[in-house]
Each structure stands twice: as structure tokens, then as C-alpha cells.
Amino acid sequence: MQPPETDFGDDIAVPAAVTMLAAGRPLTPIWRNVLGGLTYRIGTDYFVKFAPRGSDLPLRNEAGRLAWAASYTPVPEVVSSGADDTGEWLVTKAINGWSAVDKRWDKATAVTAIATGLKELHNGVPVKECPFDWSVERRLEKVDRDKIGNPPAIDRLVVCHGDPCAPNTLLGPDGRWVAHVDMAALGVADRWADLAVASYSLSWNYGDGWEELFFATYGIAPDPERIAYYRLLWDLG
Ligand SMILES: Nc1ncnc2c1ncn2[C@@H]1O[C@H](COP(=O)(O)OP(=O)(O)OP(=O)(O)O)[C@@H](O)[C@H]1O
Ligand SMILES: [Mg+2]
Structure with missing residues (x-):
């Protein structure tokens, strides 16, 4: 390797x-x-x-x-x-893979793997069995409530990664998603808590213009209200 x-x-x-x-x-x-x-x-x-x-x-x-x-x-x-x-x-x-921000990847390959990995995580890990919580209510206990309003209604509870930034997705030698790392915050939350931040992190690592590919690969239409709310919560946290 x-x-x-x-x-x-x-x-x-x-x-x-x-x-x-x-x-x-x-x-x-x-x-x-x-x-x-x-x-x-x-x-x-x-x-x-x-x-x-x-x-x-x-x-x-x-x-x-x-x-x-x-x-x-x-x-x-x-x-x-x-x-x-x-x-x-x-x-x-060691997992046989490289972070999505490794310079070996072209950006489209990395963004596709990040979206695929998040979808696999959200679909593959059972919410009912999960003993860990990353709920918006718990996170709000640690931020200034005057700076952020009430949370949007839950769209779908899933087991979220909790730190879904680009470097925490690994791609295998074939350029496909192979694993996630960095799971200290993993827990049950609305899927938009992950989706908002994963898509946010694309601009930090790859520049603007990658969100469309991200949401299309995941298979969901962007939800501007939930995206804005969970990005603000991330920034305040
Ligand atoms: N078991 C593993 N197999 C392969 N790569 C790994 C493994 N553990 C960590 N890495 C690599 O090390 C990097 C740092 O690990 P990790 O993200 O867990 O650390 P961190 O300091 O918590 O990161 P962050 O900056 O996101 O807080 C990962 O992005 C990944 O490239
Ligand atoms: Mg990390």
C-alpha cells in the first residue's frame, strides 16, 4: 500500500x-x-x-x-x-484505503465516494439498535440558543456519522468508498445533520460547485432550511 x-x-x-x-x-x-x-x-x-x-x-x-x-x-x-x-x-x-482528501483522487471521484459512503451508513446501520445519541436537542444544550432558533422537524432519523467531513471518508484502491473513520460523535439524529455538514465540507476541501454531484449521488434533493440550520449548529458547536 x-x-x-x-x-x-x-x-x-x-x-x-x-x-x-x-x-x-x-x-x-x-x-x-x-x-x-x-x-x-x-x-x-x-x-x-x-x-x-x-x-x-x-x-x-x-x-x-x-x-x-x-x-x-x-x-x-x-x-x-x-x-x-x-x-x-x-x-x-489499518484499512486499505486513503482519505477522500488525499491528493491522489480527482475531485469527482472523492465527492462521489463521500456521498455513497454516507448513504450506505444511513441505510445500513439500524437506528433501533443504536445506543448512541447525536440528537439536535442534546447538541443545543451546548450552544447559545439566542443564536439559533428552534430546530426544523425531523425528516428521517438515521445513525449519523457525527463528523462527516471529507477527510473521514476512505476510498479503496479502486477509488470507491471503502470505510468511515473518526466516529467519536456517531449517534442517532436527523440525516440532515450529516448531509448539511458533509456537503458544507466539500467547499473547504474541493472548492465550490460540488454539492450538486453530492446530493445527486446520495439521491436526495437539497433541503435549504435544514441545511442552513445544521450548518449553523455545526459552526456554533
Ligand atoms: N484505521 C485506519 N485505517 C486507515 N486510515 C486511517 C485509520 N485511522 C485513521 N486513518 C487516517 O488518519 C486520518 C485521521 O484519522 P481521524 O480522522 O480518525 O483523526 P482525527 O484527528 O479525529 O480527525 P479530525 O481532524 O477530523 O478530527 C484519517 O483521515 C485517515 O486518513
Ligand atoms: Mg478525521
Whole structure:
């Protein structure tokens, strides 16, 4: 497997816990998120995510959600998770794929895979079995209600990804959707909570003009009211 695009390098010190988990295997820096969380590939077969203490990254939420979702949809298999005074970590088995923002993909291929993956997730994971909640009511507890009105009526409850931004979709060697990653917020919510943000993220990663392909591939007509509401909720959160 060819390495994915990396977005940080040797200038960031490898956390001691990550060095320990690697146990002498080579570490490839893969991703640094906006809150300071780091992802490395360990050798060829594993990934480790590390959230420094105080970064407020709910990695502990992710292991349980990945383990639950794995029965219904392709996600990384959890190998181990833990924490110490320096932070939290999560080790998963590597999926043979590359993020939708990897430079190897043309934009149409990436956007098609993102929409296909979201549809598979929404159709394939059973709402009634899901113990996790990403409801608008719960999310509204954490935002200033004066800045956002009452939520639109629920269109359809599904198991949402919860962080459906482009980098969290993986494409396989054939350029098709292969799995989702980054599921710390997975839970039951209106499908528009995901659709609004997934389509929002296209402009951040690919520029304007990709929403039509996204909604056509998913197979739904854009709903301007729900899209605007859930984008504002995302921005406020
Ligand atoms: N098991 C895995 N197999 C393949 N690739 C993986 C795996 N785990 C993580 N990755 C890669 O590492 C990247 C970062 O992982 P992830 O999205 O879970 O981290 P994050 O820091 O929570 O991201 P965000 O910036 O969205 O908060 C992913 O976009 C993906 O490219
Ligand atoms: Mg991510």
C-alpha cells in the first residue's frame, strides 16, 4: 500500500505513549487535527490516534462507537485504547484505503465516494439498535440558543456519522468508498445533520460547485432550511 498524504512532519515531537505503542516499528505521521490530536501509522498494519491531555478530544467515546458500528458498516477494527497523564490513545487496524482528501483522487471521484459512503451508513446501520445519541436537542444544550432558533422537524432519523467531513471518508484502491473513520460523535439524529455538514465540507476541501454531484449521488434533493440550520449548529458547536 502506498503511503497516504501526510499533513505534518518531523517538527512535531512524537508523544512518548505513541513511541511505546509502536514498540520499534516505524511511525509515519498522517494527520494533525485542529485541536492538536495526532494520527500516525504504525508499520503498515495499524494506526494510532493520540489526543494530548487537555485537548478535550473525546477519544474514549470513539472506541465503543467503532466497536458497535463494525457489525453493520466498515470502520477500523479497534485493537486497544488507553490513557495516561499525557493523553489518550486509540489503536486500530489499518484499512486499505486513503482519505477522500488525499491528493491522489480527482475531485469527482472523492465527492462521489463521500456521498455513497454516507448513504450506505444511513441505510445500513439500524437506528433501533443504536445506543448512541447525536440528537439536535442534546447538541443545543451546548450552544447559545439566542443564536439559533428552534430546530426544523425531523425528516428521517438515521445513525449519523457525527463528523462527516471529507477527510473521514476512505476510498479503496479502486477509488470507491471503502470505510468511515473518526466516529467519536456517531449517534442517532436527523440525516440532515450529516448531509448539511458533509456537503458544507466539500467547499473547504474541493472548492465550490460540488454539492450538486453530492446530493445527486446520495439521491436526495437539497433541503435549504435544514441545511442552513445544521450548518449553523455545526459552526456554533
Ligand atoms: N484505521 C485506519 N485505517 C486507515 N486510515 C486511517 C485509520 N485511522 C485513521 N486513518 C487516517 O488518519 C486520518 C485521521 O484519522 P481521524 O480522522 O480518525 O483523526 P482525527 O484527528 O479525529 O480527525 P479530525 O481532524 O477530523 O478530527 C484519517 O483521515 C485517515 O486518513
Ligand atoms: Mg478525521
